[in-house]
Amino acid sequence: METKILSTSEYDLSLAGEIIRDGGLVAFPTETVYGLGANALDETAVKKIYAAKGRPSDNPLIVHIAEKEDMIPLVKEVTPAAKAVMDAFFPGPLTIILKKSDKIPSAVSGGLDTVAVRMPRNETARALIKAAGVPVAAPSANTSGRPSPTKAKHVIDDMTGKIDAVIDGGACRFGVESTVVSLAGDIPVILRPGAVTKEMLSGVLGKVELASAVLEEMGENETAPSPGMKYKHYAPKAKIIILDADKERYEKFVNMQKNAFALCFEGDSVEIPKITFGFEGDDLSQANALFDALRRLDEAGAKKAYARIPQKSGVGMAVYNRLIRAAAFRIIDLKKPFTIGVTGKTGAGKGYICERLHSLGYKIIDCDYYAKRLTKKNSPILSVLQEEFGEDIMENGELRRRFLADRVFVSKEKTRRLNEIMHPAVLKLCMQQADFPCVLDAPQLFESGADRLCSVVLSITAPDALCAERIMRRDGINEKQAEARLAAQHSTEFFIKNSDYTVINDGRNIDTQLAAALEECL
Ligand code: TXA
Ligand code: MG
Numbered sequence: 001m002e003t004k005i006l007s008t009s010e011y012d013l014s015l016a017g018e019i020i021r022d023g024g025l026v027a028f029p030t031e032t033v034y035g036l037g038a039n040a041l042d043e044t045a046v047k048k049i050y051a052a053k054g055r056p057s058d059n060p061l062i063v064h065i066a067e068k069e070d071m072i073p074l075v076k077e078v079t080p081a082a083k084a085v086m087d088a089f090f091p092g093p094l095t096i097i098l099k100k101s102d103k104i105p106s107a108v109s110g111g112l113d114t115v116a117v118r119m120p121r122n123e124t125a126r127a128l129i130k131a132a133g134v135p136v137a138a139p140s141a142n143t144s145g146r147p148s149p150t151k152a153k154h155v156i157d158d159m160t161g162k163i164d165a166v167i168d169g170g171a172c173r174f175g176v177e178s179t180v181v182s183l184a185g186d187i188p189v190i191l192r193p194g195a196v197t198k199e200m201l202s203g204v205l206g207k208v209e210l211a212s213a214v215l216e217e218m219g220e221n222e223t224a225p226s227p228g229m230k231y232k233h234y235a236p237k238a239k240i241i242i243l244d245a246d247k248e249r250y251e252k253f254v255n256m257q258k259n260a261f262a263l264c265f266e267g268d269s270v271e272i273p274k275i276t277f278g279f280e281g282d283d284l285s286q287a288n289a290l291f292d293a294l295r296r297l298d299e300a301g302a303k304k305a306y307a308r309i310p311q312k313s314g315v316g317m318a319v320y321n322r323l324i325r326a327a328a329f330r331i332i333d334l335k336k337p338f339t340i341g342v343t344g345k346t347g348a349g350k351g352y353i354c355e356r357l358h359s360l361g362y363k364i365i366d367c368d369y370y371a372k373r374l375t376k377k378n379s380p381i382l383s384v385l386q387e388e389f390g391e392d393i394m395e396n397g398e399l400r401r402r403f404l405a406d407r408v409f410v411s412k413e414k415t416r417r418l419n420e421i422m423h424p425a426v427l428k429l430c431m432q433q434a435d436f437p438c439v440l441d442a443p444q445l446f447e448s449g450a451d452r453l454c455s456v457v458l459s460i461t462a463p464d465a466l467c468a469e470r471i472m473r474r475d476g477i478n479e480k481q482a483e484a485r486l487a488a489q490h491s492t493e494f495f496i497k498n499s500d501y502t503v504i505n506d507g508r509n510i511d512t513q514l515a516a517a518l519e520e521c522l
Contacts, residue, residue, distance in 0.1 A: 017131025
């Protein structure tokens with residue numbers, strides 16, 4: 001099929017209207033994103049939209065109208081809440097969901113008993129709907145799963161040969177899709193955030209809820225209040241990772257990376273290839289640039305990109321909502337004190353992993369070292385330990401470490417008490433040393449709760465026999481002592497379950513595994 005490129009002239013718009021009336025597909029600009037329109041009352045035409053986009057048939061479409069009164073035949077009832085919202089925000093970047101009338105074919109509503117309706121503000125969009133003389137069903141004019149189109153070029157890239165025409169109306173003003181609010185239940189619920197913000201809707205409606213799937217990943221067995229929520233969205237080919245970090249940490253982190261792009265704000269100083277989406281703290285500029293930036297990442301051949309995090313308020317909520325989906329919910333909290341927590345079985349090779357990370361630019365904070373420092377001569381904690389475990393754990397002002405260990409580790413309760421005393425004090429010292437980016441080398445990472453203070457947790461384990469052999473050699477202990485120590489450790493399964501990545505030292509190459517860990521988790 002030949003796809004005509006039309007202008008916004010009166011002649012072209014009337015031609016486009018005719019194509020829609022005749023059952024064809026026309027992509028057109030709106031103030032949010034480009035839509036792919038068909039006659040909403042013509043089931044056969046509507047089905048062509050799903051085919052052109054490759055869209056799952058249970059994901060309903062928004063019906064676009066040119067005048068407020070065009071709403072009446074499409075819904076069961078224009079409720080008072082709907083009327084108030086329409087008076088406040090129509091025409092504009094808002095879609096409302098109400099119980100549908102029998103006029104709406106089930107292909108439009110995806111089999112639901114509700115319909116989504118929107119009256120765009122964009123003049124070209126409204127002129128087209130008027131020229132068509134019918135309500136226009138239109139999803140965003142992208143291939144399903146790709147970023148929504150904010151320029152005619154994006155539509156042409158995705159839809160050439162699949163639709164009858166594209167009206168080139170320049171770049172879209174907002175750049176993110178409309179806010180979708182359901183007024184079909186008792187309490188208004190925002191199903192998708194957009195340029196009409198929660199605060200703005202609350203001003204008219206009072207209590208407004210936010211569907212949980214807006215900011216968080218849906219659970220496996222949850223049903224989506226909006227079918228669109230459950231599908232992969234806005235996904236460029238690159239793996240996107242959002243870094244929850246301020247400008248300084250973001251810049252420092254990405255400048256350590258190779259083979260990655262920065263998806264950052266204007267003015268960020270990054271040394272790797274970058275693509276920007278607006279200015280820090282300016283949600284409208286971010287909304288405007290985001291989808292184009294995602295598409296440009298693909299064009300640049302990016303395999304991996306680290307994104308700055310938008311604020312979650314105002315229109316920023318819409319930006320965050322789209323970006324977190326583009327990132328498949330991958331987000332790393334770099335605000336935590338330690339960047340990587342490294343733990344694992346004693347003798348498995350933790351030291352080697354830390355050495356490698358040190359050479360990559362991470363500061364290493366060794367818990368054992370600080371535990372020793374904490375218990376050196378004259379430290380105040382020694383008297384706490386004496387009170388708990390007996391005067392004789394000290395000799396000439398020095399802690400008898402072996403003696404204390406032999407006394408404590410035979411009893412679960414005593415071990416717990418020792419940890420209760422030592423862990424917070426050691427962690428406090430380690431926190432004072434924390435510097436971005438750093439590694440916390442902690443044999444008792446989980447026991448001390450320090451895993452929660454690390455952006456990413458890496459473990460290393462090995463078969464017990466191998467660990468035993470190594471610690472016997474390293475610490476000069478006998479087989480029995482080694483076995484006892486290993487028996488007190490977590491299992492390999494535990495490490496795998498509780499870590500972002502577990503390196504297994506059983507003859508497989510550790511460097512390769514570490515590289516894979518960093519590639520996957522950071
Ligand atoms: O800004 C926009 O809204 C753009 C322009 C073209 O108007 N359109 C748009 O449509 O973004 P689309 O199809 O890409 O997104 C519509 C969203 C989908 O997530 C869909 O699941 C949801 O609205 N939706 C539509 N009808 C619904 C209904 N009856 N109940 C719940 N969700 C619905
Ligand atoms: Mg869409």
